[in-house]
Amino acid sequence: MRFRRDTLKNPQQELRIFRVRSLLATLLVLTLTGLLMGRMVYLQVVQHEIYSTRSEKNRVRVEPLPPTRGLIHDRNGVLLAENRPTYNLTLTRERVEDLEGTLDLLEALLELSVEEAEAFRVRSRQRQRPFQPALLMSDLNEEQIAHLAVNRHRLPGIEIEAQLLRYYPDAEIMAHALGYVGRINAEELKTLDAGRYAGTHFIGKTGVERFYEDVLHGQAGLRKVETNARGRVLRELGRTDPVPGQNLRLTLDKELQILAYELLDGRRGSIVAIAPKTGEILAMVSAPGFDSNQFVTGIDFASYRALQEDIDLPLFNRAIRGQYPPGSTIKPFLAMAGLIEGAITPDRTINDPGFYQLPNDSRRYRNWLRWGHGRVDMERSIAVSNNTYYYSLAHELGIDRLHEQMSAFGFGQRVGHDVFGESAALMPSREWKRGRFGQPWFPGETLSVGIGQGYWQVTPLQLATATAVLANRGEWVRPRLASQIDDEPVSLQLPGTPPDLAVNDGAWWDRVFSGMEKVLTGHEGTARRTGVGLEYRMGGKSGTAQVFSLGQDQRYNADELAERLRDHALFMAFAPLEDPQIAVAVIVENAGGGSTHAAHLARAMTDAWLLEEEALDVEELREAMENDTGSVAGN
Incomplete structure (x- = not known):
């Protein structure tokens, strides 16, 4: 059978x-070629800087340079807070392949608890920010540095950095x-300026260090370095120097x-002295104190627990947070209030x-002298x-x-300008x-x-401030701790200063x-023994604050x-009367009468302060306190 060919x-x-x-x-090939060429143009031209930077980071990295913290001096230029060289152990997580293994090795090498x-x-x-090292340990000793150096090849991402560490020469006395x-x-990391604090591991926690953190810290810098495949620095390519903190x-x-x-001789208490003008x-002392250097490098748990559980509360700043009944120290202030109000x-x-x-009312509110003082005017009532x-x-x-x-004198409010953590008391x-x-x-x-x-509760700083206002004849000058920032003096016109007291006479x-x-x-003064031999005119007032209340007919007996x-x-005082140069408030806890022990x-x-005596006989003063019989009970 034959088929047709066209079928x-x-x-x-x-x-x-x-x-x-x-x-x-052809269209498919051209389309794919076009896409490939477009992608290549996009990567090579449009995103050139991005990929160039990524490529560069394989061998070049930017490291932060922490600023040097500003120094703190006393009024005479004596160093109170300095920076000493030390070595810190840091970890960069992005360069650590096995974090847990690395930490286990560090614990073994450093023999950590x-x-x-x-x-x-x-x-x-x-x-932390990417590639920013985290501080693991501060102030390494020579033995620890040696162990780490020998095992450096086993610790990728771990570095020993030389830095300056805060140090307080008079830590216990100046701690508060x-x-x-x-x-x-x-x-703190969540709220800090990441750029300014890049590479910084420490920050002010309390006191002057905390209040003036912005002044003392400075501005971080950076450096560009070339690294090898293991991340080790080969050379420095460039840097922007950090701006050091200002001195205070x-x-x-x-x-x-x-x-x-x-x-204070180890007794619990506080002494605050202010220049009234x-x-x-x-x-501004609070006793007992503590070694603040322990907190810089990180205090161990046992030491911190011991401080917290100490019955004398060494961490508690009595000068600005201790709240005490002012006792009879407030009688001069009340006398002025009575005069101002016309009472x-x-x-x-x-x-x-x-x-x-x-x-x-049949209840009798007793005077400390049970048989009374007879006729009493204002001056004798104070004396x-x-x-x-x-x-x-x-x-x-x-x-x-x-x-x-009393609020006009500063009681019941925070009076200090740059005193961090101050209590308003009550x-x-x-x-x-x-x-x-x-x-x-x-x-x-x-x-x-x-x-x-x-x-009524006051802090020692409040009592000293009120005494300074009294010495100034009602003129308010707000207390402050800083006098100069670098070469710039701190203004006396401080914000929040209360108005001066106005009197008719x-x-x-x-x-x-x-x-x-x-x-x-x-001859009747409650602190007449203390005034013996005074070389200047001094005004003061003793006070005795009860820790617990006595019944109407009970008598106080300290021995029981x-x-x-x-x-x-x-005790509060200022001197000299005609031109006050110093106002002082003293509180000694559980010591007894203010005229005897303060x-x-x-x-x-x-x-x-006034006689510029370089070496007072403290032992003689203590003996006088113990043997003083010229004061009166309860004042």
Whole structure:
């Protein structure tokens, strides 16, 4: 059977199919070639800088250069905080292949405890910028450096960096005033300027170091280095030098600070001294202190636990956070309040039978001298520390006017300009009590406030500041710790300074000062033994703050009480009266009468400042304190 040829093959149709397929294949090849060429142009031209940078990073990297922290000096240029060379152990996670294995090896080489090893792991996980080293350990010793150097080939990503580390020559004495720096933690990393703090491992944590962190820190720099395949630096290609932090000169006087600490002799307490005219804090001591250098490199758990559990609370800054009843130290302030409000005149007298009674109340609010002082005017009330006079004055003023006038001296508020962590303490009011306890204010509570007891709480800095305002005859100069930043003086016109006190008669200040001078020089003065041999005119006021309340007919007997239940001793003073150069507040916890156990300390501070005595006999002063029988109980 024969088939027709055209039914088996159609040359024309096959030709058309071939041409279509050839055209499609050509278009496909051209399209793919175009895409390839476009991608190549995109990579080589459009994204040239990006890939060039990535390529460059294979051999060149940028490293941050931390700035040198500014130094801190006292008012005379004596160094209080310096930077010493040290070696730190750092880890760059991006260059570590086996993080856990590397940490295990480090623990073995450095012979770390379990707690230290855990701290290592926490620091290694702390979030950093890419290729920024994390600080694992500070202040390596020579033996540790040797172990790490021998095993360097086994520790990729681990480096030993030479850096400057903060050091405090007088750590224990200056710890609370200066504060300290410590490692930057994870929370701080979230808020810090990453560029400014690049390569920085430490930041101010407390005190002056914290308040002036922006001044002391400086600005980080950078350097460009060439590295080999293992990441080791071969050479430096360029750098931008860091800007060092500014130096800080404080108002503190190191010698006066040391004297204040020695005078406290390990007792719990605080001494604050201020120059009234300028607000310069000359000394601000809290005892006991602690070694702040431990916190710079990272204090170990056992040492930190010991500080926290110490019954004397060495970490607690009593100078700015300790809250104490002011006791009779506030009587000169109350006298001025009475004069300003017209409640008393300097010559008005009362008869003191040894107690005071509110109208229609049988309770007797007793004077410390149970048989009373007889006729008492304002000056004598200060000199003998008469309670009855101030019960009467407080009742006449009332808590509202008392609160207003005492707030004008700085009580119940933060008074320092650059004092980080200061407490406002408490100047009570009827609104405060209703908000705190949901109760009304009672007249008897006003009487307690009138002798510096009850709810009223002050800090040593507040008491010293109020004394400086008193010495300035009502002129406010806000206390400060910094006098110079590099060569620029800190302005005396500080923000937040309260208004000056206005009085109708300038002679009122003289009358109050006269009463304060009689505290030390009068034959009835509560601190007359302390005033013996004074070479200048000094005004002061003793105070005794009760730790717990006594019943109406109970008598205070220190010998029958546990040491920590005994009264606090307080004394405030300024000198010389005619031209005040120093105002001092002293608080010694559980020491007893302020005229016996605090007045001598204030006298020693004013002697050292005004007479420029280089070496006071501290032992003689302590013996005088112990043997003093010329003061009166309860004041």
